[in-house]
Amino acid sequence: MGGKNTKNAAKPELTESEIHFLMDNTQYDRNAIIQWYNDFLRDCPDGKLDKKEFEKVYAQLYPKGNPSKFSSFVFEVFDADNNKYISFSEFLLAISALSDGDVTKRLRLTFQIYDVNNNNQIDIKEMTKVIEALYDLKSVPKDQRKGENSAASRAQAIFLKLDLDGSKGLNADEFINGCVNDNYLLSLLLPEGN
Template sequence: MGVVFSAVTPSSVITNKLCDEDRKWMELNTKIKPGDMDSEYNKFYKKYPKGGIYRHQFANLFPSMMTVHFCDHVFRTLDLDGNGYLDFKEFMMANDLVNAKTPEDKLSWAFKVYDVDKSGAIDQKEMVRVMKSIYLMVGHTETNRDALQDQAEAHAVKLFKALDVDGDKELSEEEFIKGCKEDKELMAKLQKLVEELVPKKK
């Protein structure tokens, strides 16, 4: 999923009202309270009248010392549909990560992002995606990209096998969170990611 610098205006610009489908998605995937959805959406819409945050706007939200690579990878991870901008739903998921206070919150965010089919479980392939994204986002100055991805895949495969105790080749959110909490290296990387994602003060 790459960054696309598109000039196409997002479809959400057509209306300033959150549709029922998006509202349901928000209830399932973010921590925003139902009663706050409309006001938060209107704030977002006023600040980003085209309906989304583009790559250059996203970079301006964070500390200037961040590398281009770091910002690009965070953007790609949050741009779940790969359309080149963060819509309101994706923006609120980003807020959930920034506001994640406990290990459970951080891991729940990672699980929801990579449970692509929303089945309530992730397989080993999805686990590898989780780990690669985390490694790339927090290891942008430590080593090269290929080496990081190899390390991440090895870490994910080993962790998945350890957590999949019933051998069904899937992990529920509860299994994922419980097992990952015991992985000190993974938790340290998630904490570093959250710290680096704290937006700079205006």
């Protein structure tokens, strides 16, 4: 992560109740949680990961791409309490969900990331924005984003395949079931692939 310098800032404490909560809600044991916490504090001594620092994390994960758009979508989901920063607990819960071997759980979180306006549906505009952000993130060259590979065309094709009720919006079940049954969509729409 970026590593902020903050003088005289009190080091936030990881309470026993937080440890138990994280043990119950992630796949990590006590030692792993403490290690994650120490690493988090090394990079965020005040215990707060803001949007700018979060984008730096994504830049390290995707050094050839432009993570700004996609990391912004992800940040909004990770910041569960909407206080403009990600706490350690929010961070570890999200990391756990994204790294979980259960594709359905990962797709549920991915659905939340793609539901930019938080109305429990993904519309064609949201899907187009996310595909554009994924193209930027994965450094897809501009000349490969034309015609049927344009973000708008890809979004339209996805909707034709997944919008089973014709509502012009994908609910979580349509999105998850459609992706689980289509390896191409799974690899396209899950940020880290499957």
